[in-house]
Amino acid sequence: MEYFKKSVIRKIVFVSIVSIIISMSILTYVIVNNTFDAMKNSNEQTIKKEISLLVENIETFNNVAKTGADRMGNIFINMLGNIKINNNDKIKIGKLNTPILTIDEKIINLDFSIVDEFSKITKGSVATIFVRKDDDFIRISTSLKKQDGNRAIGTKLNKKHPGYEKVIQGKEYLGKAVLFGKSYMTKYIPIKDINNNVIAIAFIGSDITDDLEKLLTTISSKKIGKTGYYYILNSKKDSNYGKFLFHPNLNEDSALEIKDSNGFYFVKKMLETKDGTLNYLWEGYKKFVVYKTFDDWNWLIVGGVDSSEILEKANEIMYMTIFLSILTLIFISFAIFITLNKSLKSLNKIKNGLLDFFNYLNRESEHVEKIRVNTIDEFGIMAKVINENIEKTQSSIEEDRKLIDETIEVLGEFEQGDLCQRLNLSVNNPALMELKIVLNKMADNLEKNIDNVLSILEQYSNYNYLNKISQTNLKEHxxxxxxxxxxxxxxxxxxxxxxxxxxxxxxxxxxxxxxxxxxxxxxxxxxxxxxxxxxxxxxxxxxxxxxxxxxxxxxxxxxxxxxxxxxxxxxxxxxxxxxxxxxxxxxxxxxxxxxxxxxxxxxxxxxxxxxxxxxxxxxxxxxxxxxxxxxxxxxxxxxxxxxxxxxxxxxxxxxxxxxxxxxxxxxxxxxxxxxxxxxxxxxxxxxxxxxxxxxxxxxxxxxxxxxxxxxxxxxxxxxxxxxxxxxxxxxxxxxxxxxxxxxxxxxxxxxxxxxxxxxxx
The missing domain is CATH 1.10.287 (Helix Hairpins)
Structure with missing residues (x-):
């Protein structure tokens, strides 16, 4: 037993051989009676897993986009200072008279300096400041542009927008939205006065149009069996309810009126039940579909295949199983042993590569070696994907480390009293770039104030006590x-x-x-x-x-x-x-x-x-x-x-x-x-x-x-x-x-x- 405890490969090989022998022994008896149902259920479960995996990928994409939008929202809100509203005076924007909104006593209406600076810092993300007028929120400063290239200034936030209800209640909203023909991952942050009344909204949007198109292209390119495919429907009950977001074969705009040969409105059924499986007749063929709703985006993701493909494969497996069961018992053990041994060696290399990478991440080592798996199987693909991500992560970490090292060096100079040092490196990490900007601004402000103090003290040392230090914008120490x-x-x-x-x-x-x-x-x-x-x-x-x-x-x-x-x-x-x-x-x-x-x-x-x-x-x-x-x-x-x-x-x-x-x-x-x-x-x-x-x-x-x-x-x-x-x-x-x-x-x-x-x- 110690021989098996010391190696996962040995355990897997042993268990696999024993399992196959047992399975093949039983399979010959069971397969005749249960082949069709088993293969059908197996394929159905496979499709369900693929649908679930697809939804998980979409959810992962959504979470990553939300995390980035949330971080950018925090960056933008930190760029804003003391915000006040003046409902007595108005500034006309387009056809609307908007209350005056000030940040640190500077009027923001039609002032795009802050939103443009944010777009520049975040390399293309957009920002908007809404001012509240009664129950409406009007864009008074924005870097968001319409299809014609003009700023979307003077427009209102749609009251049917899912973020409207949250913001009007003083809560933040984070989610995907389509604005002027582009898809954005957005964050709406309510801005309140001293009486806790919402007076404005700070909005940021990260453009995910290209990434979303790539995602849809990837989904549309996926196949289920020989003829199976995926398509997506809009599940939100609005004017676009039931419309295809994409479908590889149908060109209809809306799917609500589509029915099968028996008059069954299977699309409506899927939209109503949101999650499950369904069988229907389509052009003389029996279809089997698995569907699942992704609520954040109001997507109904559907994967379907001809039932005949499932049965055909089951028949082939049934006949082949009877024929091959005997041969399998003879050769499978040796084949599985060689295959698992080789495959699990690749897994071992992946494990060692990941451990090496984790040591690098934890600064236990200075370098990371790529995973040397040159196969074209899943392990090879996994190793390739991991290597690519290791390279990206390594490059990002090196950049971040350089900036962090420069930050440590500059802060060390600050500790010694040299306030002239600044951070000069640029990285792709928005948080570190924001940290760099904040530190440089802090250094500028600190150096300026220290110079003012030294200037006044030098005058005092020369017996000139006429001047005083300005206390504008100074806090605490x-x-x-x-x-x-x-x-x-x-x-x-x-x-x-x-x-x-x-x-x-x-x-x-x-x-x-x-x-x-x-x-x-x-x-x-x-x-x-x-x-x-x-x-x-x-x-x-x-x-x-x-x-x-x-x-x-x-x-x-x-x-x-x-x-x-x-x-x-x-x-x-x-x-x-x-x-x-x-x-x-x-x-x-x-x-x-x-x-x-x-x-x-x-x-x-x-x-x-x-x-x-x-x-x-x-x-x-x-x-x-x-x-x-x-x-x-x-x-x-x-x-x-x-x-x-x-x-x-x-x-x-x-x-x-x-x-x-x-x-x-x-x-x-x-x-x-x-x-x-x-x-x-x-x-x-x-x-x-x-x-x-x-x-x-x-x-x-x-x-x-x-x-x-x-x-x-x-x-x-x-x-x-x-x-x-x-x-x-x-x-x-x-x-x-x-x-x-x-x-x-x-x-x-x-x-x-x-x-x-x-x-x-």
Whole structure:
């Protein structure tokens, strides 16, 4: 069993041989009874399969055409921008007044630039823009042309068109249509406003006339058996209902009235039932037909053959089967083995070729080898068809890869910041061509906007902030970038205006400050000088007041002492009076004593004379005594004189004492009055002393305050000087700020004024 599991060929050969042996064994018995029915059913099924295969081919053709039309419809709708309708204004197209339709504010009525560009891009496909007026859709821009070569402008979409009902409901329609004698695969796309109302239709049509004719030619050339053939009827219930689209033998326009020899309207029957088989008599022959409806195109595809051909072949097979059944059993195994082995080797080559091709498609290999099957059988034809399609696909893939590689290279340059690169290759793939156009447009737009931003930033770097980036047609990040740069310019402009305003304001303020500082400086210097002089004067006054206060204190002490002295003087005057009385008494006693002294002096003088006489008498022994006697005499003489003088003095003293007594009495009276005056003076001096002390305290406080004020004034003068330097520097900075702001270009530069402040009086 492992031998068969490892090979499909072995399985097929084994199964085929076994099946044939079994089949041929049974066939000899069954074929006699069932040959006719079996062959008839076999041929009927064959015809049915061929019809189904034909319908599938048509459906494949239809699907491919629809896919292309759908893709082109998407391309066309992407070419349209913001669409709006104006029902108030009209533009006359032909005999119809049509509402104005705009795309990105550009009027589309009678403007063929977009539809012609689409036709150019898609290499011959047509496009139309319909505008809605009431329940009609009118062509206002189209590249579709009528039979006479003129544009089909100003015509309406037929309300019986199958796409009308869908579009009016806001749905897309995709299908085949015949327009002005040509067949198109069409797509109708409804265009809605913001209220979801259909206001227009975007239409595209891909011309399939030639391909359809080739398809019909292929169908018409197909044969069923020897005399069998195909034909197609229109199954749509309209004016063309039941008409032949083509028939190899009949020339009638309509088949609805065709009937067989028995009066059977077999065409009507087929149109009504749409799908099945039918037998009828035609010109003496029994016909067998298989029919199937292709609804998308409203085609009834019919394949028919004479029943006699089916039976004839069945008879031949019956007789031949009996004859050949034995030979078949002998030779068929060997023949099938060789045939299947050779054929399935071709299938294996096809398999390997397809796998190689799929590896190429999946980029697992760089090259693809053709399938080397040179037979003329189905495998050979299949290999040939596959090779042709591989070549086409390879060519298309190579083109696409080149464009994709170029796209990757250009996008790589974009990533590095080079926005000048563009896609230049052209390919047959409409989607890639549309991608190329979109990428190039994107690059143009991006480069343009980046250049605008760089230009504005370069102006900003040159201190020119007058221009702004246009925000027209910008979205998302580019719009944010433009807003950011414009906001930057506005911010810088605002900052420059504010700087210049502050500079001008600071300039004016610094000038005022300079004037005030100069005045303050002068005033501070003058005040400092005046305070210095005042402080010196106050110091001198304080010193004088302090000296006066001390003198007044001394005067107070002196006045107290004077009072004491006056009191003592009065007492002394009283004592003097008493003393004068005593002196008078004493002078009298002295006068009496002087009289005695005078008598003593006289007696002494007598005695001295006697002594001198005695000394003279004594001789030498009395010389010394004579000297003493002489001195005593002299003393007595002087005592006498003194006594006389004393007497005179006493007399004089007595007179003076009497006079002094009188004066002393007057002094007593004077001292009493002096005591009273001195008491008043002392009281006044004490008051003056107290006031002088208070004045001294006040002037000392004033002196201290003036000294402090002098220090503060000196500090103020120093601060004023420093403030003057700061004001000069501020003025220079203000002028520099204004100068730097004037060097830059920005809006409102010449209108900038300094701020105005209310001056406080």
């Amino acid at each position: 580019l719009l944010k970038l433009a807003n950011g740069v414009n906001t930057l310019g506005e911010s810088i402009t605002s900052m420059l205006v504010e700087n210049k305003t502050n500079g001008l304001t600071l300039d004016e303020s610094s000038n005022i400050l300079l004037d005030n500082v100069d005045k303050l400086n002068d005033s501070s210097n003058e005040a400092a000088s005046s305070l210095e002089q005042t402080a010196a004067a106050l110091e001198e006054i304080t010193s004088n007041i302090r000296h006066n206060t001390e003198n007044i204190a001394k005067m107070s002490n002196f006045s107290n002492k004077v009072i004491e002295s006056a009191t003592k003087g009065e007492a002394l005057a009283n004592d003097t009076t008493s003393a004068m009385d005593s002196i008078n008494e004493q002078t009298q006693a002295i006068a009496e004593a002087i009289t005695v002294i005078d008598q003593i002096a006289f007696q002494t003088n007598i005695l001295s004379l006697n002594a001198a006489v005695e000394a003279a008498t004594a001789g030498e022994a009395g010389k010394g005594f004579a000297v003493v006697a002489g001195e005593v005499r002299n003393l007595a003489s002087r005592s006498a004189q003194a006594a006389k003088q004393i007497k005179d003095l006493v007399e004089n003293a007595t007179e003076k004492a009497n006079s002094g007594k009188t004066i002393a009495t007057d002094m007593i009276n004077g001292y009493k009055q002096l005591n009273e005056n001195i008491s008043h003076s002392t009281s006044l001096i004490q008051d003056i002393e107290n006031a002088s002390k208070e004045q001294l305290q006040g002037i000392e406080q004033i002196n201290d305050a003036v000294n402090q004020l002098d220090q503060q004034t000196q500090q103020n003068a120093m601060v004023a000087s420093q403030t003057h330097d700061v004001a000069v520097l501020t003025d220079e900075i203000a002028k520099l700020v204004v100068s730097k702001a004037d060097e830059k270009e920005f809006e409102g530069k010449n209108e900038v004024k300094a701020l105005k402040f209310n001056k406080k009086k």
